[in-house]
Amino acid sequence: MKSRRIGFAFGLVALLPLPRAIPAAAPREPPNIIMVMPDDVGYGDYACLGNPVVHTPAADSFYKESIRFTDFHVSPTCAPTRAALMTGRHEFRNGVTHTILERERLTLQATTIAQVLKSAGYATAIFGKWHLGDEPDRWPDKRGFDEMFVHGGGGIGQTYPGSCGDAPGNTYFNPVLLHNGRFEKTTGYCTDVFFRQALRWMEEKRKGRTPFFAYLALNAAHAPLQVPDDYFKRYQRKVPQTTATFYGMIENLDDNFGALLKKLKDWGIEESTLVIFLTDNGGTEGLSIYNAGMRGGKGTPYEGGTRVPSFWRWPAGFKGGFDCAALTAHIDVFPTLAEIAGAKLSDGMKKQVEGRSLVPLLNNPQAPWPDRFLVTHVGRWPRGKAGEWKFKDCCIRDSRYALVNNSELYDLKSDPGETNNVIADHADFAAKLRAAYDNWWSDVLPRLENEDAIGPKVNPFKALYWKQFGGGPDEALLRQMDPDRTNSGRAGRPARTGSQRERGN
Numbered sequence: 001m002k003s004r005r006i007g008f009a010f011g012l013v014a015l016l017p018l019p020r021a022i023p024a025a026a027p028r029e030p031p032n033i034i035m036v037m038p039d040d041v042g043y044g045d046y047a048c049l050g051n052p053v054v055h056t057p058a059a060d061s062f063y064k065e066s067i068r069f070t071d072f073h074v075s076p077t078c079a080p081t082r083a084a085l086m087t088g089r090h091e092f093r094n095g096v097t098h099t100i101l102e103r104e105r106l107t108l109q110a111t112t113i114a115q116v117l118k119s120a121g122y123a124t125a126i127f128g129k130w131h132l133g134d135e136p137d138r139w140p141d142k143r144g145f146d147e148m149f150v151h152g153g154g155g156i157g158q159t160y161p162g163s164c165g166d167a168p169g170n171t172y173f174n175p176v177l178l179h180n181g182r183f184e185k186t187t188g189y190c191t192d193v194f195f196r197q198a199l200r201w202m203e204e205k206r207k208g209r210t211p212f213f214a215y216l217a218l219n220a221a222h223a224p225l226q227v228p229d230d231y232f233k234r235y236q237r238k239v240p241q242t243t244a245t246f247y248g249m250i251e252n253l254d255d256n257f258g259a260l261l262k263k264l265k266d267w268g269i270e271e272s273t274l275v276i277f278l279t280d281n282g283g284t285e286g287l288s289i290y291n292a293g294m295r296g297g298k299g300t301p302y303e304g305g306t307r308v309p310s311f312w313r314w315p316a317g318f319k320g321g322f323d324c325a326a327l328t329a330h331i332d333v334f335p336t337l338a339e340i341a342g343a344k345l346s347d348g349m350k351k352q353v354e355g356r357s358l359v360p361l362l363n364n365p366q367a368p369w370p371d372r373f374l375v376t377h378v379g380r381w382p383r384g385k386a387g388e389w390k391f392k393d394c395c396i397r398d399s400r401y402a403l404v405n406n407s408e409l410y411d412l413k414s415d416p417g418e419t420n421n422v423i424a425d426h427a428d429f430a431a432k433l434r435a436a437y438d439n440w441w442s443d444v445l446p447r448l449e450n451e452d453a454i455g456p457k458v459n460p461f462k463a464l465y466w467k468q469f470g471g472g473p474d475e476a477l478l479r480q481m482d483p484d485r486t487n488s489g490r491a492g493r494p495a496r497t498g499s500q501r502e503r504g505n
Contacts (some may be wrong), residue, residue: 030341031275031314033213038253039222042283043308044153044292045250051290054247058258065313065320067362072329076378078154079104080132081216081280081330086112088334088353089456095449097379100160102453106132111349113334114144117213120343123205127198128217134163135460149179149197152461155222162455162483164418167465172226183468189228191220195256199263221249246285274314295418301376301395301404302418324365327399329374331355373401396437403433456485
């Protein structure tokens, strides 16, 4: 197999013995890059990872062909993960400490991976969920994306006080979506719509022989749970009704993912395309069925809240079919893609990025990988309470131990389910982790730039929608959007709007 030379060379991967270096081939173009990221789908929601109920043949087949990072971590909720993916650094350093109340807005001082790839000659596009600022100056098209086809807020149909919220009356069926600054009324189920639009754009770019970066950040399977009846019926009476809807949403995603992979093959660009599949936080609706033995789910600092699938396939670049057990994370995606694309990072961008390139591990999953600390903090504290939340809903881990809430220590090697608190027996390890966490907290606290921000009286997506199509809010909706009114749940968590367990017709 030939390797691409774009600032590095890939070799053949073997388990034992370690592979010998392969001489670099003649220079070739960097790959197309596609990143597919479902929402609120956990590590335990795929058949290839042990789920006994859900049907995911496309992901299962892709898994067999990929490098699988088995200890890959993201943030415990959606906007924070997206901020870290886009910038290569912890979300708090981007000012993102929540999913609403202006605290989901990515700092304007950060450089995104889309901007980096665009500077390296890539066409760039996002399809689905942005969730890093709904005000026009914070839209994806201002952050490096040439093509923007997105909904607002953290989910289709959401409304929260201030700027975070989607177009009025939106549902997962026939959603109105923002396409390059103008709303379009679409036809079909949202996941089908996003994949359809993405495939149309990718075909245009590959015909023009332009390398592309397509970010498919799907809103499914985030609540409200809505799916075509056919998918729901596949799980009806096998699991509870809400879980049946959730699994139906996942199977629909899988069907679309399979269609995407088939298109790459039909177009003749499968070999030259890097496809990355991961999810944005721990599990949700499927936790009671299967969670791969982990503790916790979305919104918790435990393994089940942050450990997610991470499958990487690039046939012309590296050999797939192997697991990699190194401690890896979302902050590593930025430097990895920058290296693969041959992009040059300025000194400022190098200072921004705290992740590591995964290229050595893609080359050889057993490559040396020095241990490090990864910090998780759920955030979501009430306004003005950041200082009091230092040790609430937090974790600092290395490859062996996890210190949770400053009072629980787990040996992840002998106790991956985090059932036995060993802090009394290993005070020295706890002290080491605590000291590193203290340093981290002192550094990030001054960077929380959104904590006192007050948003507009009307969600920007709704204001643009009414400007384009006419109409306006009633008194109830005005109250719901008003940032001066309290519209958050306990401890700063968002109150639910509308049905969170709704099935489509």
